[in-house]
Amino acid sequence: MPGTQETQLYCLADRTYFETPARLPDEESRYRLDTDPPPAGWRREAVGLWTSLVPEHAEPAEQGWKIHVSTVPGEAEDTLRDTARICVRHGVPFKFLRSGRALSVMADKYMNRSGAGKFIAVYPPDETVFLTLAGELSQALAGRSGPYVLSDLRIGDAPVYTRYGAFVPRWCTDADGRRVLALRDPSGTLVPDERGVVFRTPAWVEVPEALRPHLAARAAARDDTFPYTVTEALQFSNAGGIYLAVDRETGRRVVLREARPHCGLDGAGDDAVTRLHREHRALTTLAGLDCVPEAYGVRTVWEHHFLIEEHIEGNTLLEEIVARFSLVRGAGSADELAPYVAWTDSVVGELTRALEEIHARGLRFGDLHPSNVIVRPDGRIALVDFEYATALDDEDTPLAGAQGLQAPPGTPGAEADAYALWATWLAMLMPVMEMAGLERAKALTLERWARRRYGLPAGAGPRRPALLRGLDASRRREAEVAALFEGPDVDWAGVRARLLAGIHAGATPGRTDRLFPGGPDLFANGGTDLAHGAAGVLYALHRVGAPVPEEWTDWLARAALRRDPAGAGGLFDGLPGTAVVLTLLGRTEQGRELWDRAASAAPPTAADLLTGRAGIALAALRMARAGGTDLDGKLIDEALRTARDLDRLVRGEAVEGMRLPESAGLLRGLSGAALLDLELHTLTGETWLVRAARTALGREAGHIVGMPDGTLQVKHGQRHLLYLDQGSSGVALVSQAYEARHRAPALSALIPGVRKGCVMEFVREPGLFTGRTGLVAAAAQLGPGPRTGDGVLASVRNLPWHLVADGDRLLVPGRTLRRFSADLASGAAGVLLGLHFLSGGEGGAGQDPAGLLELLTLG
Known part of the structure; x- marks a missing residue:
């Protein structure tokens, strides 16, 4: 899962959807070497923001000493020209950031620092050529400027750096089970190519003698007098x-x-x-x-x-909000909410005074958000991070700020701070203000809800900024969304129709890298997988009874066959899940071809349902049904072998090439293994599977703790989780399935406390795997009575916090709320499938009796 810095990279090219950086609109700042014809005998290739020039008939080396050249924007064109001239003369392949905008993007404050400064990468075929190139480049680029490349050794005083690493993408699994880029050691074994922020060489690589003076210079530059x-x-x-x-x-x-x-x-x-x-x-x-x-x-x-x-003692305001936020701690009445409201009032009073004092000295703050506020133990506050604190009338320095808390560009200093103060106050009451960065009128929707829920008088809080007044059209769209969820019952048909319209509007069958917009993970898997790619969206459409255009199924089949089978992945991130979806869509032969390709890959080390062995075995059971009434016994046998290995792992035995999950949950824990056991028991009647399921669920239950509000949640580090992918709701769902077949009082005792948490009033994201839709669907499955009873409908009515209208379409923000997504895990397809379950199929293809586990696992 991409971190914050990686996610930022997928927010650059489009303001609506997560998008590959390769589609960054940078045509006006492309370097001439990117647009002019390549040198004779050379070919040009494009990957992401990078352009490569490669001799047509050269066979690139697999690994070795690579050279990185850094630069600054004003010198980039000249540095690229001079570096290219040397590389072409020696016939050495190289790549470069294709444009001035791409260079600025990769140098941005929020990008990953391990790649900072890398403007050109050169791939010498051997050590002799490497040393020649390093010397010529150092001489040609002497006096040029550029960032220091942290992972590398600098050669001389020029912006020329080197490290030993892979030249071509080869993959292996690291100690944590992640698929990472690899080097080949002297025995021929693939090992991780460590790419950190410190210069290091693999154990078997000797630093060339010519580089040793540069190593000494690096060591001598350290200042031991820094006190x-x-x-x-x-x-x-x-x-x-x-x-x-x-x-x-x-x-x-x-x-x-x-x-x-x-x-x-x-x-x-x-x-x-x-x-x-x-x-x-x-x-x-x-x-x-x-x-x-x-x-x-x-x-x-x-x-x-x-x-x-x-150093100011205290916590950031963000940490204080997380620790105190009353809506996730069982507070219900106005009296129970009052202490939290009083605390927000006191903090806002402190912030107001602080800004007034700063303004009185002629400065704006320019970057107010909860992470830049320290709350001292005695309640006084201090502001930190004054990088954008300039004169109140400064029109040249841009404003900073977190998404949704930042005033529009060009807002004068004092007014910009006032907007950020109001938005910070609202973020304390409703910590989903990222939504205002996607639709500014959403802030008004959140404010109305907060005032009503917290019982705030009309004059409570800072003054609402005047710049929010001209949003009439947006406010009408917000009212239309709210109307779908008001009244005696939710307008299931209306919500369904608008979600489907949004999914259709985002489809791009003419592209090869993705069919639907999804989370950032989408692009790592060729746009096809179940969690974030086309397979998940098409599965949701199929399951809710919506038409699936043949063109879209064709796209999925073609794209899946382009994926490297060596990285086949699992049920939700790879080819096995896509094979099942193609089979469900009537493409039995294509599904089986894809399954056979996936079977040729080395199995993953993970044991879970999301990316690991339990998911692949469950997919095998789904594929076993592809022949109709005659089950494929070979696939069932494969699933049984996996179940035995998983059981051994759960019971503490070492199983080669497999590791236990670190946490619990339907997708990331051992609940998937227990579900596999239950399904296999139904198919085969083998009694050991019942014991195996019980053992796995018992281990899952060991991760669950009771909370002060009476809910039961998975404890993972400092976090407490209820979600379907990692959290107690998934454990409870499989425990319920076990209880339906075999009595287990300890497991059934989990269900009420978990269900109570699943209808919690505040949920930060709307999606299926880690958001409100998944939790409320789990509550409906776990509870007695109708699916929309006892708190379920109340939770569904809060979905408008996140849903944004675009004409007749509804858009759903994905993970982190930074951009919209149509995927199954976090976006519109998951919300569509979850609401289909809650409504029993109302508004679609008639009543659907399927259980939630069946819907989630392609059953």
């Missing part, structure tokens, strides 16, 4: 780190804010060093204010700049 000892890294970004440290001379705790030259570019093109010195000037101007940390100075160590400032 601070870092005790904790608080944050890393492309711009640098933030560290908690101790002054060795005074014993005082300080915060070190690091800025790396030429890195962390923002919308104005300013780098991290520029912003750090701007912050120092602001802190100096604001010195003496209680709401501002004291600045102790700026120091340069090696090439990195550090702002040393006061």
